[in-house]
Amino acid sequence: MKKIVVTGKTAQDAIASGLRQLGVPEARVKSTILEHPARGLFGLIGAKDAKVELELLPDPLEEAEAFLQEVMEAMQLRDIRIEKKQSREGTELHLFGGELGMLIGRRGQTLDALQYLVNIVANRYADHHLRIVLDAEQFRERRKETLRGLADRLAERVIRTKKEVVLEPMSPQERKVIHSQLQQHAKVRTFSRGDEPNRRVVIVLR
Structure with a gap:
């Protein structure tokens, strides 16, 4: 997991600076204050900024997509495109390209099993329950x-x-x-x- 150490006049200033560097919202990081700010003698001499470590937390969907890519590579399925879409069912991941028949399986049984595993991977990193629907070549x-x-x-x-x-x-x-x-x-x-x-x-x- 990516970690950075940032400084600022206050811990919140340091966190804000780190979030700008990472380009993510605060919910995507774990922050640990390494050093609190100190005003120093007469408010000037020896003053120290706050030092904060920010750890980038895994994105559930990114982890799910990475898992899918690993599975497809193991099955020697190449040039597969993944498209995301939101629906009433949840987050839909649609696979296109290549020969996806073996990934679908008989009446979609392989696809259902893979969908189950993708949901396990995503929810391992989620702070609330996610439902992911996996489809291939609009089979569903x-x-x-x-x-x-x-x-x-x-x-x-x-x-x-x-x-x-x-x-x-x-x-x-x-x-x-x-x-x-x-x-x-x-x-x-x-x-x-x-x-x-x-x-x-x-x-x-x-």
Whole structure:
């Protein structure tokens, strides 16, 4: 971690000077007063400035991105671009470029596992809980569209056969898509059954 030692007439002056040098807000540093200011004899002779050590604290998102880069290098995935975006879900990290299929995995399972690890890394350095959503080549939006279409087709099957349909186990996020898609449906309703990681959505007649 980067550390600098700065001086000023007061400790706050020294801290302000250090923050300007580092180009960060005060929340990003840990300050330690090494020497308090002294006025000296008659307020002049032997006067000393305050001396403060500032330690730059890790930025959670920067640490998360560095972790991602290490993983992609280990997987020999090169020329990958990371784009950040804020949404209602939290901070979204979108990956573009290269062959990202192996990073996505079957039905996004590898991507979900990597997202879990990225959140652990980021929250290790955060002073409040962060939620990071990881996506690759807009897989999550494409997957949502697939699930919405699946929900509509299976709802029609339930209406036609008058028998419940039990879907394959899904993550909480994917189950939420199914529930939301059919929430206002006039003829069917949904609920979840089972325990994680084998919890499933069930579609039945109202």
